[in-house]
Amino acid sequence: MTNKRYPEEFKIEAVKQITERGHAAADVAARLGVSTFSLYQWVKRYTVPEADRVAAQDQQTEIRRLKAELKRVTEERDILKKAAAYFAKESG
Numbered sequence: 551m552t553n554k555r556y557p558e559e560f561k562i563e564a565v566k567q568i569t570e571r572g573h574a575a576a577d578v579a580a581r582l583g584v585s586t587f588s589l590y591q592w593v594k595r596y597t598v599p600e601a602d603r604v605a606a607q608d609q610q611t612e613i614r615r616l617k618a619e620l621k622r623v624t625e626e627r628d629i630l631k632k633a634a635a636y637f638a639k640e641s642g
Contacts, residue, residue, distance in 0.1 A: 556584070564589060565596040 564582055567573045579586040
């Protein structure tokens with residue numbers, strides 16, 4: 551299996567062959583030398599209007615950022631809980 555990267559224009563044109571011209575996905579995949587799985591993923595991604603696709607990407611980026619921040623804050627909280635327990639034990 552190769553991890554070949556295709557330009558976005560290539561992907562959009564491949565999707566158009568399926569959605570607009572009515573070619574079978576398996577035929578397009580064989581002709582272009584890509585896997586049918588990749589082709590179906592492109593169809594799923596590029597049949598959504600670009601504005602919606604960009605908004606979804608922005609939301610995913612924000613979710614990733616918030617998850618990382620939540621992880622960091624949770625770790626900080628756990629450290630502070632341990633420190634508070636340690637100092638409470640020492641002073642009491």
